[in-house]
Amino acid sequence: MGDTARVSAFAWTAAASLAAWLWLLLCQGFFWRTDVRLPRRAEPGDWPAVCVVVPARDEAEVLPASLPSLLAQDYPGRAEIFLVDDGSTDGTGELARELARAGGLPLTVSSPGEPPPGWTGKLWAVRHGIALARAREPEYLLLTDADIAHAPDSLRQSVAAARTGGFDVVSQMARLRVESLWERLVVPAFVYFFAQLYPFRRIGGKGTRTAAAAGGCVLLRADTAERARIPDAIRHAVIDDVALARAVKGGGGRVWLGLAEGVDSVRPYPRLGDLWRMVSRSAYAQLRHSPLLLAGTVAGLVLVYLVPPAASLLGLVAGDPATALLGGAAWLVMTGTYLPMLRYYGQPLWLAPLLPFTAFLYLLMTVDSAVQHYRGRGAAWKGRTYARPDTIGEEG
Incomplete structure (x- = not known):
């Protein structure tokens, strides 16, 4: 009974991940499309300074x-x-x-x-x-x-x-x-x-x-x-x-x-270190230095990006076809939404299934950004450190 309940929980988690991906696919402004380019307009009659x-x-x-x-x-x-x-x-x-x-x-x-x-x-x-x-x-x-x-x-x-x-x-x-x-x-x-x-x-x-x-x-x-x-x-x-x-x-x-x-x-x-610094210097600022938003972001990254491959592999190993199928479907939708961006950058399409690995790196970079903040290092760039960024709402 315990094994059945555990497998069922895995299947429900995979189903939640698939539902999240279907929502992202259809309801998040078609973010995955790369055809939003500079509008080609008729040239103005006069050119401003x-x-x-x-x-x-x-x-x-x-x-x-x-x-x-x-x-x-x-x-x-x-x-x-x-x-x-x-x-x-x-x-x-x-x-x-x-x-x-x-x-x-x-x-x-x-x-x-x-x-x-x-x-x-x-x-x-x-x-x-x-x-x-x-x-x-x-x-x-x-x-x-x-x-x-x-x-x-x-x-x-x-x-x-x-x-x-x-x-x-x-x-x-x-x-x-x-x-x-x-x-x-x-x-x-x-x-x-x-x-x-x-x-x-x-x-x-x-x-x-x-x-x-x-x-x-x-x-x-x-x-x-x-x-x-x-x-x-x-x-x-x-x-x-x-x-x-x-x-x-x-x-x-x-x-x-x-x-x-x-x-x-x-x-x-x-190098990875160069990219790591690029992302981590502002990742926690993006979350408004909020531990609650950080926790939600980590949970969201896990559910959306890490659960699909984990559920696929777990379902295959455990002989749970429902978990494997749901996880595989979510992974497939994820992969499909990433293909246009890879084409835009002229990269091989076989990189698309590796997006969960990259998302895991971003998860670590985000956590590291928070750690650096609480160590008093904040967002560092070219010899300057900014302990806490401001936001529009905080301006007088």
Whole structure:
């Protein structure tokens, strides 16, 4: 009787996992589809002025592969670049000036000094760059990271989509580098998990509350930024892109987010440790430093991603066809939803059944993020540690 009850419990758990996957498949904004791309719009009759703000801290390694792509933008209107050197020690500012000598869009290199208490370094640099840009009276601001390379028509396409589509924010999820074994295993899943949390279709829809952006490439109306008090209103935010989108949407603005074509991150993450730090530095901040949310996230990851393969194998070993069938069906749905992201990244499709392994890594990274927080290390990035990020709701 005890064995029968135990097997029945395993079967019910597998059934719950399958139900969760069917709900995700059909009711979570079709997050698994990768066809949300920059809208192809007719070009506007007049091209508004744009200022590009690039916060950069110790980026000399990647700048030669990224900055020239901004300098060479084929934009019909007035555009210029403000690179804000955020206390670099590797000659980032000098290298930027040297790269600009080859020609292209005008470049100004400036430094804001160390951020005051209550500010993250990146947002302090963004604030300084926006202040410089406002003197040029631009209609749009392009906030882009120093490791992002843009196709020649990237700015042109973003502005056309924003202007003709009526969006206050147009953000593209840059295509991250996928070359090493660990990048192949972890990077596509990173974007997949992000889309699961913030379905792109819901972000762009009118009247929806879902809000997110991708910090590597954010085109923002200058007047919207001023009304939403960007970046002052989100000055503590470690996950600043999501906070920015929430601030804009909370004020009635429209936000669009999709997968990029022609916007690529050139930053390498060749080792597992590199990727681990990338995820763990902000994972617990995403959970608002809440032990309850952490426990729920761990339980959810186990049920949704780890139960299907475990139930499949357990059912086969224990001779329990119901458990094996339910677990296998959930694993199959999971695998099928991951295939489009692997195709987007040009990766072999046999990686799809390994998603539970990658999810287990993310579970460990999330727990590690919480451990580092309670050890007082918080979110660490390039020599700075942020003990607790702020949220939109905490701003006065």
